[in-house]
Amino acid sequence: MTGIEAKIAAVCHDKKSVAKNVEMVWMSLEKMIQKTSEWVTGNGENAWKLVCPVCGYEYIHITAITCMRCTDETTITNQKILIKQSQNKTRGVTITLQYCCESGHNGKITLQFHEGCVYLTHRVLKETEAIQKDIWRD
Numbered sequence: 001m002t003g004i005e006a007k008i009a010a011v012c013h014d015k016k017s018v019a020k021n022v023e024m025v026w027m028s029l030e031k032m033i034q035k036t037s038e039w040v041t042g043n044g045e046n047a048w049k050l051v052c053p054v055c056g057y058e059y060i061h062i063t064a065i066t067c068m069r070c071t072d073e074t075t076i077t078n079q080k081i082l083i084k085q086s087q088n089k090t091r092g093v094t095i096t097l098q099y100c101c102e103s104g105h106n107g108k109i110t111l112q113f114h115e116g117c118v119y120l121t122h123r124v125l126k127e128t129e130a131i132q133k134d135i136w137r138d
Contacts, residue, residue, distance in 0.1 A: 005085065032109070032122070046096045052101035053109065063131040064098035078133045098131060106130035 007033045034052045039047040051058045068077045073086035088094070092114040106125040111118055 007099050017051060050109075050129045052099075052103065054124060055101065055103050056103040056104075057101050059102040060099045061101075061134045062097055062099055063133060063135060064096075065135065066094075066096040066098070068096075069093040076135055077131055078135050098125070100130055100132055 031134050033048045033050055037050040038049070041047055049058060050060060052060050053061070062078045064075060066073065068086065068088055071085050071088055073084050073088075075082045090111060090112060093112045097109045098107070099109065106127060106129070108123045108125060110121045110123070112121065113119075
């Protein structure tokens with residue numbers, strides 16, 4: 001069992017469920033963006049649409065943005081902009097988008113910049129960890 005399978009197994013009760021969830025996590029990043037003709041950029045190109053990494057549903061809402069640089073962490077939610085000192089465990093800048101999809105999934109999509117490379121990760125959040133309000137809605 002790989003590390004990711006072990007983590008998923010901790011919340012799943014049977015091997016079939018573990019296999020399904022491992023596939024879901026693995027496939028989520030591959031299907032996270034889709035080319036769309038619904039939105040055209042200023043130079044006439046079709047834009048890419050971010051979809052729910054868990055289910056592929058196109059209606060997702062950004063609920064928080066966090067940027068971590070050195071020890072400065074800035075988080076924007078619909079309630080406030082919070083700037084604090086934090087322990088950065090990685091080198092480079094980390095930008096995290098927290099989202100909720102209209103099918104009920106919550107997660108964090110993280111861009112980690114390190115030595116000229118950008119790494120992309122996704123983590124599903126428990127409902128208790130999630131922020132449910134859009135950052136830009138009135």
